[in-house]
Amino acid sequence: MALDSKVPKGALKDKWTDYKNKINLVNPANKRHIDVIVVGTGLAGGSASATLAELGYNVKAFAYQDSPRRAHSIAAQGGINAAKNYQGDGDSTYRLFYDTVKGGDYRSREANVYRLAEVSTNIIDQCVAQGVPFARDYGGLLDNRSFGGVLVSRTFYAKGQTGQQLLLGAYSAMNRQIARGKIEMFNRHEMLDVVVVDGKARGIIARNLVTGEIERHSAHAVVIASGGYGNVYFLSTNAMGSNVTAAWKIHKKGAYFANPCYTQIHPTCIPRSGDYQSKLTLMSESLRNDGRIWVPKHLDDVKAIREGKKKPTDLSEDERDYYLERRYPAFGNLVPRDVASRAAKERCDAGFGVNATGEAVYLDFAAAIIRYGTEQAKIKNINNPSEAKIKELGKDIVKAKYGNLFQMYEKIVDENPYETPMMIYPAVHYTMGGVWVDYNLMTSIPGCYAIGEANFSDHGANRLGASALMQGLADGYFVLPYTIGDYLADDIRTGKIPTDTPEFDAAEKEVKERIEFLINNNGTHSVDYYHKKLGKIMWDKCGMSRNEKGLKEAMVEIKALREDFWKNVSVPGGLNEMNPELEKAGRVADFIELGELFAKDALTREESCGGHFREESAETDGPQKGEAKRNDKDFAFVSAWEYKGEPADAVLHKEELEFNDIELKQRSYK
Amino acid sequence: MNLTLKIWRQKDSSSKGQMVDYKVTEISEHMSFLEMMDVLNEQLVNSGEEPVAFDHDCREGICGMCSMYINGEAHGPDRGVTTCQLHMRMFKDGDTITIEPFRAAAFPVIKDLVVDRMAFERIQQAGGYISVNTSGNTQDANSIPISKHAADEAMDAATCIGCGACVATCKNSSAMLFVGAKVSQYALLPQGQVEAADRVKNMVAQMDLEGFGNCTNTGACEVECPKGISLDNIARMNRELMKANI
Numbered sequence: 001m002a003l004d005s006k007v008p009k010g011a012l013k014d015k016w017t018d019y020k021n022k023i024n025l026v027n028p029a030n031k032r033h034i035d036v037i038v039v040g041t042g043l044a045g046g047s048a049s050a051t052l053a054e055l056g057y058n059v060k061a062f063a064y065q066d067s068p069r070r071a072h073s074i075a076a077q078g079g080i081n082a083a084k085n086y087q088g089d090g091d092s093t094y095r096l097f098y099d100t101v102k103g104g105d106y107r108s109r110e111a112n113v114y115r116l117a118e119v120s121t122n123i124i125d126q127c128v129a130q131g132v133p134f135a136r137d138y139g140g141l142l143d144n145r146s147f148g149g150v151l152v153s154r155t156f157y158a159k160g161q162t163g164q165q166l167l168l169g170a171y172s173a174m175n176r177q178i179a180r181g182k183i184e185m186f187n188r189h190e191m192l193d194v195v196v197v198d199g200k201a202r203g204i205i206a207r208n209l210v211t212g213e214i215e216r217h218s219a220h221a222v223v224i225a226s227g228g229y230g231n232v233y234f235l236s237t238n239a240m241g242s243n244v245t246a247a248w249k250i251h252k253k254g255a256y257f258a259n260p261c262y263t264q265i266h267p268t269c270i271p272r273s274g275d276y277q278s279k280l281t282l283m284s285e286s287l288r289n290d291g292r293i294w295v296p297k298h299l300d301d302v303k304a305i306r307e308g309k310k311k312p313t314d315l316s317e318d319e320r321d322y323y324l325e326r327r328y329p330a331f332g333n334l335v336p337r338d339v340a341s342r343a344a345k346e347r348c349d350a351g352f353g354v355n356a357t358g359e360a361v362y363l364d365f366a367a368a369i370i371r372y373g374t375e376q377a378k379i380k381n382i383n384n385p386s387e388a389k390i391k392e393l394g395k396d397i398v399k400a401k402y403g404n405l406f407q408m409y410e411k412i413v414d415e416n417p418y419e420t421p422m423m424i425y426p427a428v429h430y431t432m433g434g435v436w437v438d439y440n441l442m443t444s445i446p447g448c449y450a451i452g453e454a455n456f457s458d459h460g461a462n463r464l465g466a467s468a469l470m471q472g473l474a475d476g477y478f479v480l481p482y483t484i485g486d487y488l489a490d491d492i493r494t495g496k497i498p499t500d501t502p503e504f505d506a507a508e509k510e511v512k513e514r515i516e517f518l519i520n521n522n523g524t525h526s527v528d529y530y531h532k533k534l535g536k537i538m539w540d541k542c543g544m545s546r547n548e549k550g551l552k553e554a555m556v557e558i559k560a561l562r563e564d565f566w567k568n569v570s571v572p573g574g575l576n577e578m579n580p581e582l583e584k585a586g587r588v589a590d591f592i593e594l595g596e597l598f599a600k601d602a603l604t605r606e607e608s609c610g611g612h613f614r615e616e617s618a619e620t621d622g623p624q625k626g627e628a629k630r631n632d633k634d635f636a637f638v639s640a641w642e643y644k645g646e647p648a649d650a651v652l653h654k655e656e657l658e659f660n661d662i663e664l665k666q667r668s669y670k
Numbered sequence: 671m672n673l674t675l676k677i678w679r680q681k682d683s684s685s686k687g688q689m690v691d692y693k694v695t696e697i698s699e700h701m702s703f704l705e706m707m708d709v710l711n712e713q714l715v716n717s718g719e720e721p722v723a724f725d726h727d728c729r730e731g732i733c734g735m736c737s738m739y740i741n742g743e744a745h746g747p748d749r750g751v752t753t754c755q756l757h758m759r760m761f762k763d764g765d766t767i768t769i770e771p772f773r774a775a776a777f778p779v780i781k782d783l784v785v786d787r788m789a790f791e792r793i794q795q796a797g798g799y800i801s802v803n804t805s806g807n808t809q810d811a812n813s814i815p816i817s818k819h820a821a822d823e824a825m826d827a828a829t830c831i832g833c834g835a836c837v838a839t840c841k842n843s844s845a846m847l848f849v850g851a852k853v854s855q856y857a858l859l860p861q862g863q864v865e866a867a868d869r870v871k872n873m874v875a876q877m878d879l880e881g882f883g884n885c886t887n888t889g890a891c892e893v894e895c896p897k898g899i900s901l902d903n904i905a906r907m908n909r910e911l912m913k914a915n916i
Contacts, residue, residue, distance in 0.1 A: 047804070050804065051804040054803045054804055065727055065733070065735060066725065066735065066786075066787060066788075067734075067787070067790070067791055067832065069733075069734070069832055070727055070728075070733040070734060070735050071733075072727070072728060072733070074728065074732050074733050074734075074831075075728045075730055075732050075733065084811070086812060119806065122806035122807075124811045125806070125807075125808045125809065125810060125811045126802075126804060126805075126806060126808055127811075128808075128811040128861065129800065129802045129808040129809075129861055130799075130800050130802060130861070131800045131824075131855065131856050131859050131861050131862045133821050133822075133824040133825040133828050133855065133859065134811075134821070135821070135825075136815075136816055136817075136818050136821040137818065138818050139815060140815025140816050140817050140818065140821075141812050141815055142811055142812055158825055158828075159825060159829075161732070161829060164732055164829070164831075165825070165828060168828065171794075172794070172798055172799035172800065173799060173802075173804070175791075175794045175795045175798055175799050176795075176799040176801060178791075178795050179795040179796065185791075187788070187791075210780055237730075239727040239728045239729070239733065240726060240727055240728075240729055241727050273700045274698055274700060274701070276698065276701050276705050276708070276709060277705070278702070278704065278705050278708055278729060279729045279730075281729075281730045282730075407750065408730065408731065408755070411731075411748075411750075411751055411755050411757065412702075412755070412757070414757070414759060477804045477806070478804075478806055481804070526712055526715045526716060528708075528712060570715065572714075572715055572718065572719065572720050572721065573720050573721075577681075577682060577781070578682070578723055578780060578781045578784065580721070580723055581715065581721060
């Protein structure tokens, strides 16, 4: 099948408007006869469920958690971008579009990104109307802050809990529709396969996680909003249950998987402390507004700090290397995430890591505390304030801005970040790759859509901070509800989709056989044993920097791991009961398959772009020496993989990327 | 450190449960409480026993899924944390730790330490929203200024994570802190005031229907709340209810 992105013709800024003017609509009376399944209830799935139900469709929403409010969007901290230009600092739809395409290292689809920037302002209006308590200034208007990779302040926030507040907004909109009976909510349910009838997605097979029952659910369209696959690394900032299963199942039934190797390693996470570690905790990028990142200049200071003979606060300014400010004077501490992460790895690989594992750098707020304190002293008319007074005033401001993050850090690390710099290190955070979708957000299975982090379309090879929330809500509130109507207009006379058909029988049989096999396997190793092994291969060989040799090894090792898993995995408990180990086993089995495709994709992409850094493709001299080297001539395409039985046999389809409204340049933040 | 764990085991909602003793060894003080539980479960899986079921997901204190009653306190002995943020440095070598599910008539046990909190969902569905459709054509976000004070106070109420610690810790199993937080968030914002009267009446009615107890102002909920939701929210809810009924 040829890839058709279905991008409308016409000028970039008119595409979405023209498209909306011309698509098919479904009249309100007919919407009542159409069912839509939404898998996942984070920002994308939650907002889509609510909006589709408001429009009149019958929605069946599925979440593996006990409530839609628990989806991992809830953990997003820093904020949401929108081109409101409330600060009057030169922002515009075009500039948000430009920053996003540039930040994504020119590997995203222009038309999708422009549409995202266009609807971004609607999101803020909608959320305020829903009662989302965004931060405000003393005049009562909305406040903004800056995120990495941009030169304007366009990020709206609710303390360090923006994702929580936006998700609760979508959740409240869902609740209104659940109460009306327009959304049927299936909590503690997991989708285990998609059902394709006559080439169209017509339902899913799900497992009730409380009773273990395997259920059939039919609909006229299926929307996958199940998030990203960062847990392929075992350790990530994702929730423990975050998984690729829904996305992977549709891939195996015909949906192409795009750019799996584009992974975001977030620069500011709390470093790992031991082998027992179950997950990593993010410290919001917003901290880089005020925090300065450094390591000691001299290795003997590093040694003294690791041995506890010196404290970071003992080092004078001259003895510190603010390496981001040194290397990237224009953007300083606010370079994009991929750049900041690689720079931290470079310093730590050179031996400058400041904790026992050698994998940590400092994020220091001392300068911000003094700066804010001095300003406050002026505002409060305090003449000749003492240093202690300035610090006190400054700490209050820092606390108001980042209090919950500082508290979180202190609880985990047992150190007070107001007094001593935080220690941070990069960790897997987000996956830009995902299910391939066209302009309508439809996958290569007709009637099957993918939205939010689960799809690939908007962030290219690197996502800018505060853009995930924007994309999730844009897809769910403002894009999918239009595009899905164009497809469903053909279904107004179809009637209810029956579940007693051979297609449902076959899908259910396949699901049952697989979980029965897992339960009856009586192997020797726990599921976590395999997940940790997979994570180690991924981190070592498909992590922050990649090379041909490592990737080839990774493919071989992951394949061997998969074979071992199916021979020797042990899953206790029974089928017809709540069984968390069985849930994990199914997810890890899918992660192992995805991991192999991931390595293959990374191997095929012989260039460095965004989060994908190939050691063979770096600038060798000039002012950009050591920086990533993109290859637009040979690699300005989306890699869309078609499943062919084994992950390694996947067939590559290329969607060539065309840039008509933006000039391809080397991404420089110097 | 080495620890003895007394854990509530219950096969399913219709079976009878009991406390069972387990030993864990070489627990690091840097582990989170749930990582300690992971160690126990790995141990159980490797010896062919069924691991302890417990709810957890984000493991950073925001999803509200984790819900253990540890040594007689919801989310354990630390303050301002969820179970997943509780660290083993709060315990010492040789301790015996008692671990139970969040107990309340309205939160039936599903399995081991997992409880059913659907009652909270139904309360939210009764009125925990502002009736506005998605159109993208609502007025500009800055058209109604909201005082920073009101916005901040609404935000403080809105940080509730819906974990149910307030209910588990209250001697009356009252859900008033949970309901009060949602009622307050909207009552403090102009967008929420339009349907404030119906909201508070409907949410309180549903709360009573679910079998939660009343508030007798002991304040235990505020102490155990991982997000520091203030008791003021209960007062505000009562005020809103009274206004609505006049």
